[in-house]
Amino acid sequence: MRRLVLAVLSLAFLAACQPGVAPLTDEDIAALNALRAAGVEATLAGDCDAGIALYADNAVVLPQDEPTVEGRAAMRDGCAADEEPPPQEFTLTSLEIDGYGDLAFDRGTWSWTGAAADSAEAITFTGKYVSIARKQADGSWLWTVDIWNSDAPFPQPEQP
Numbered sequence: 001m002r003r004l005v006l007a008v009l010s011l012a013f014l015a016a017c018q019p020g021v022a023p024l025t026d027e028d029i030a031a032l033n034a035l036r037a038a039g040v041e042a043t044l045a046g047d048c049d050a051g052i053a054l055y056a057d058n059a060v061v062l063p064q065d066e067p068t069v070e071g072r073a074a075m076r077d078g079c080a081a082d083e084e085p086p087p088q089e090f091t092l093t094s095l096e097i098d099g100y101g102d103l104a105f106d107r108g109t110w111s112w113t114g115a116a117a118d119s120a121e122a123i124t125f126t127g128k129y130v131s132i133a134r135k136q137a138d139g140s141w142l143w144t145v146d147i148w149n150s151d152a153p154f155p156q157p158e159q160p
Helices: 002-016 026-045 048-052 072-081
Strands: 055-062 089-100 103-115 122-135 141-150
Touching: 026 048, 026 089, 026 103, 026 122, 026 141, 048 072, 055 072, 089 122
Parallel strands: 055 141
Antiparallel strands: 089 103, 103 122, 122 141
């Protein structure tokens, strides 16, 4: 059994190292940076449609403390149910972008500042994310998997 597992792992490693699968180009990295920036812009504007347009039709989103969201239609349903105002401030800071061929990932941190639903007091919280993108047939990039979580529990505003 150990030999079988070793053989499968060896084949998987060799397949991942196939010649002809090129690393990301400078243009790819610039496109991924622009994709992330467009997401920040859509979030700050509270523009769900613009945000959803950055994802592939079959994208999977894994939000913190919520069920998995699969596909653009489910993302739209989530936006329609969201009554929160857009954040006052929102940043995504990429720490690493890498990939090969038509698959890439972006790993980084985020910061969100806004009013809680039941308070006018602004609160800030931070966290980290990993997003996976796939290059489309037209050369553009779209997010296919997105996961994020906070560094600490959601801060609660002081009660009067």
